[in-house]
Amino acid sequence: MRRRAGLAIAGVAALAWGEWLNWRWSRVLVGNGGGASEAVVVLGYRNPQATANLINRWRVRTGIRSISADGAHGTRVIFSGGAAGGGTAEAQLMADYAKSVLEFEGTVLLEDQSATTWENITNVIPLLEDVDRIKIASQPAHALKARAYLRRQRPDLAERLVRADDYRTGEWTVVKPLLALYGLWTLRGLKADERKVSL
Template sequence: MTARAPLGFVVGLAAIVTGGLAVAEALTWFASRDLTADGPDDGAELVVVLGYRSSPRGRTNVVQRWRTGIALRSVSDHGRLVFTGGPTRGVRSEASVMAEDAVRRGFPADRVVLEEESRTTWENVRNTVDLLRTADTIRFASNTFHARRARRYVIRQAPELAGRLRPARDFVWGERPVLTTFLLVYELVRTRLRPS
């Protein structure tokens, strides 16, 4: 009896954890498609990479490299990348640091655009909205919930662009289930504390 109790506890705990991760994955998948429109992905495409503070020495960090990676796997052969974010640490802008990383990974420099003034996600959108109007397809590269927030800001600032919003490849099933769960919890807490 005593030997079975710990085994049952472990199996039950594993089932709860697995179920929780599965729910987090499903909710994140839905969020990755929220506020996007169906339609062809042809024509001019812009993938906006949302800024994140650089290291004090102006080098990329893990979050910036992750966002750049999402952009690179989301952009089409004819699309352009728009890197956003001003200099929040040091003298180099977040946009220039991430753009350098993308070019180093092989993305053509002539298809890179920099927006180097913004300091918030709202400003990332506001400062690129005129450029977004030139695109037929618009994607945001960041973690799923941050990208969804940017789409919400587009709809508030330039509602005529809502039909051009498409999902980026910010979510891949089973890619980072623990991180996905953490970001879901963070978003729920953030939304409760600071509704956007």
């Protein structure tokens, strides 16, 4: 009985830890940017098949729901990601999913050359120069990494970063501890000042 109780407590603690860490990451390196124009950058994930995979479908939904209520038509959604294994570019697969399945009718731009997160950021910068608010949509740890990369490459644009709707309590709860562990590993290269919660 005690063993079961201990396992149950450990399981609840792991779930709470995963929730907390993902919540925290979604609030790092973002501000309260104002202004009328907005861009949502949706980062692709390895996608060798002919349609958007589970991760990319979730990222597209996250990007679409991140559009400010007052900016639905003025927001540009930028899908970023090159071709995995010589197939169709991740950006194109995500855009196709957004239009055909989610029936998104807003402005869509494609960046279809990137193979890494650093390249994602490098290649979308020209598409961000004239917007007031920038949101990066992905899993919270990955989005934080991308925000840190934007800060390193273009600190002036990084000042325009605001939160995407990439964290929701109870969403992916069961896998959040695994996402948190993986996130800790992928974020190990971030500096101390790139880990501070902004809000």
